[in-house]
Amino acid sequence: MTTTEPTTEPAEAIDQDQLTRAQKALLALSNDVAARLAEDHGVCTRPLAMRRIDQTSGRVDVVPVPCGSTREDQCRPCSDKARRLRMVQCREGWHLEQEVVVERNDPTxxxxxxxxxxxxxxxxxxxxxxxxxxxxxxxxxxxxxxxxxxxxxLGVRGRLAPLDPAPQTVRRTTRRRQDAPNLPRRPVEDRTVGRVFGGKYRPSTFLTLTLDSYGRVDKNGAAIDPANYNYRRAARDAIHFPRLVDRFWQNTRRCVGWDVQYFGTVEPQKRGAPHFHAAIRGTIPRAELRQITAATYHQVWWPPHDTIVYTGQKLPRWDNHHKAFVDPDTRDPLPTWDQATAPEKLINPAHTVRFGDQVHVKGILGGTEEAVRHIGYLTKYLTKSVGQAAGLDETVTERQREHARRLAAELAITRCSPRCPIWLIYGVEPKGARPGTVPGHCKGKAHKPEHLGIAGRRVLVSRKWSNKSLSDHRAERTAFVRQLLDKAGVQPGYAVDDGPFVWETTKAGDTDVPSRPVLLLHAIHQRQRWRADYDAAVMATGEPPDRSATEEAA
The missing domain is CATH 4.10.860 (DNA Excision Repair, Uvrb; Chain A)
Known part of the structure; x- marks a missing residue:
C-alpha cells in the first residue's frame, strides 16, 4: 500500500485584474482571513482596544484585550476558554477528600x-x-x-447596616402544603465531603432534575396537541425555576444532615423547559433524593395574574398629578405592588412550581473516565445560547415552529419580577414604576425567545465547592506557566514590565487605535511567541505538555 504525501506546493497566484466582479465577490476578505487565523490560534476574534499606561516610564501602548464572551456565536476562542475553566472548577471540587476551610482575615x-x-x-x-x-x-x-x-x-464584604430602617416585609406562612410529603429535619453537620466505602472508595453523585409534563410532545420536543399543551404553566415554571432549585438545596441539606456542595448547570430540553444537571460531592441515597424532589416546591405570592385587563391602545398612562399610572378611562391610580400584595389580598399563592417525576441519580468515582465524561456533559452547552442548546437554530418542522412561537408568546406576557412592566396590563403598578415605563414591555432576558424564560445564571456553584473563584483558577493556571518558564530558564518574549499600569478605554475615532485586523495580527503574534516559549520550556524540563493547564493563561 502506498501513501500519499501531503502537497506543499504553493497555491497558484490569482490575477485579480482579470477577474469579473462576480468572481471577485467570491474571494476571501482580509478581515475574514485574520479572524479565521485568530480562531486557529485560539485568539479572541473581537478584541477590545485598551490603552495601557506605564506609571513608571510613562509609556503608552494600545493593546488587544480579549472580549471574554461565553457565547460561541460571538467569540469561539473566548467561549472555549470559559468552558474549560468551568471544567477545571468542576473537577477540582467534585471529589475532594479534605474539608474546605474558609479562613477570613482579621479586621485591620x-x-x-x-x-x-x-x-x-x-x-x-x-x-x-x-x-x-x-x-x-x-x-x-x-x-x-x-x-x-x-x-x-479596604476589603470589607457583607451587607452594612442601612441608615433608614428596612420596610417591614409581609411574612407568609411557613407551614408545608398538605399535598406535599414531609421530610425529616436533621441538624446540619459541619461537613462537606462524602463517606468512604470499603475503606478506600469515596464516590460522588451526578443528578438530573426536570420539570413536570405540560402535554404530549414528539421526538423533536414539539407539542402534539398545542390546544391542550399548558403553555402558561410552562412559561411560569421556567421563570421561577431558579427559586425552585434553591429550595431543593435547602431541603437537601436539612434532610441529609450535612452541608451538601454542588456544581450545577441549567440547560433547556427540546420542548423548551429547563432542567438541571448537578455534580454533588459525596453520596446521597437515591430513594432519599427522589423523596426530597417530590417534597420540594416553590410558592409564588404574587397578585392574581390570569386575566389581562388592558390591551391594544387602551393602556395605563402615567399621571404627573398622582405620580403613578392611572386607568385610561377613569383616571384612577392603579393599585401599587404593596397594596396588591397585602395579606388580606393574597389568600392563596398565584403559582406553585414543582419538579417532575423523572429524577436521574448516578454514583461516580473520582479519577475515572466516567467522571471526565460527565464533566464534559455538564459543560457541553455552556458556549451556546439557550435557544441554540434547545435546537431552535437547527432545521425545524412546522410543528416545532408553532410550538416555539406559542411558548415565546406566553413568555412575552408572563411577569418575571415585581418590577416587570408587564404588570401594568394586568392592572397592577410594579415596583419602581417611572414615567418612562412602557406598559406590557419588559427588557428582561426572560421574555426573549432565545432565552426561553431562563434569565439567570447558567452555572450554579455552592460556596464551599473548591473555595476558589474563577479569578483564583485563572491565577493558578497563569502561575503554573510562569513557574514552568522559570524552571526552564526561558525568558518570555512577550513579557512586559510589572508596572504599575493604568488602563483606559479607547473611544471611536482615536487616532492611536489601530484597526481590528491589526489588533488581531498583534494578538496572533503574541500567541505564536507564547507557544514557542512554552514548547521550549516543556522540552527543557521534560514535563508533559499539559495544554489544558496553560490555555487559560494566554
Whole structure:
C-alpha cells in the first residue's frame, strides 16, 4: 500500500485584474482571513482596544484585550476558554477528600476605625431624623456612602447596616402544603465531603432534575396537541425555576444532615423547559433524593395574574398629578405592588412550581473516565445560547415552529419580577414604576425567545465547592506557566514590565487605535511567541505538555 504525501506546493497566484466582479465577490476578505487565523490560534476574534499606561516610564501602548464572551456565536476562542475553566472548577471540587476551610482575615485597625466612625454617624442620623432636620440627614447619608466605599476598598464584604430602617416585609406562612410529603429535619453537620466505602472508595453523585409534563410532545420536543399543551404553566415554571432549585438545596441539606456542595448547570430540553444537571460531592441515597424532589416546591405570592385587563391602545398612562399610572378611562391610580400584595389580598399563592417525576441519580468515582465524561456533559452547552442548546437554530418542522412561537408568546406576557412592566396590563403598578415605563414591555432576558424564560445564571456553584473563584483558577493556571518558564530558564518574549499600569478605554475615532485586523495580527503574534516559549520550556524540563493547564493563561 502506498501513501500519499501531503502537497506543499504553493497555491497558484490569482490575477485579480482579470477577474469579473462576480468572481471577485467570491474571494476571501482580509478581515475574514485574520479572524479565521485568530480562531486557529485560539485568539479572541473581537478584541477590545485598551490603552495601557506605564506609571513608571510613562509609556503608552494600545493593546488587544480579549472580549471574554461565553457565547460561541460571538467569540469561539473566548467561549472555549470559559468552558474549560468551568471544567477545571468542576473537577477540582467534585471529589475532594479534605474539608474546605474558609479562613477570613482579621479586621485591620483602619477597618475598625472606619466602622466606629460609621457607628457614630448612624446614631447622629437617627437623632437628626427625630428632629426633622432633612439637611443634616442628607449630609450624613453622603458621608456614610463615602465611608462605605472606603470600607469596600479596604476589603470589607457583607451587607452594612442601612441608615433608614428596612420596610417591614409581609411574612407568609411557613407551614408545608398538605399535598406535599414531609421530610425529616436533621441538624446540619459541619461537613462537606462524602463517606468512604470499603475503606478506600469515596464516590460522588451526578443528578438530573426536570420539570413536570405540560402535554404530549414528539421526538423533536414539539407539542402534539398545542390546544391542550399548558403553555402558561410552562412559561411560569421556567421563570421561577431558579427559586425552585434553591429550595431543593435547602431541603437537601436539612434532610441529609450535612452541608451538601454542588456544581450545577441549567440547560433547556427540546420542548423548551429547563432542567438541571448537578455534580454533588459525596453520596446521597437515591430513594432519599427522589423523596426530597417530590417534597420540594416553590410558592409564588404574587397578585392574581390570569386575566389581562388592558390591551391594544387602551393602556395605563402615567399621571404627573398622582405620580403613578392611572386607568385610561377613569383616571384612577392603579393599585401599587404593596397594596396588591397585602395579606388580606393574597389568600392563596398565584403559582406553585414543582419538579417532575423523572429524577436521574448516578454514583461516580473520582479519577475515572466516567467522571471526565460527565464533566464534559455538564459543560457541553455552556458556549451556546439557550435557544441554540434547545435546537431552535437547527432545521425545524412546522410543528416545532408553532410550538416555539406559542411558548415565546406566553413568555412575552408572563411577569418575571415585581418590577416587570408587564404588570401594568394586568392592572397592577410594579415596583419602581417611572414615567418612562412602557406598559406590557419588559427588557428582561426572560421574555426573549432565545432565552426561553431562563434569565439567570447558567452555572450554579455552592460556596464551599473548591473555595476558589474563577479569578483564583485563572491565577493558578497563569502561575503554573510562569513557574514552568522559570524552571526552564526561558525568558518570555512577550513579557512586559510589572508596572504599575493604568488602563483606559479607547473611544471611536482615536487616532492611536489601530484597526481590528491589526489588533488581531498583534494578538496572533503574541500567541505564536507564547507557544514557542512554552514548547521550549516543556522540552527543557521534560514535563508533559499539559495544554489544558496553560490555555487559560494566554
Amino acid at each position: 485597625e483602619a477597618q475598625k476605625e472606619l466602622m466606629a466612625t460609621r457607628a457614630d454617624l448612624h446614631t447622629a442620623y437617627q437623632r437628626a431624623r427625630e428632629e426633622g432636620d432633612e439637611r443634616e440627614c442628607e449630609e450624613i447619608r453622603d458621608t456614610v456612602e463615602e465611608i462605605d466605599q472606603e470600607l469596600r476598598a
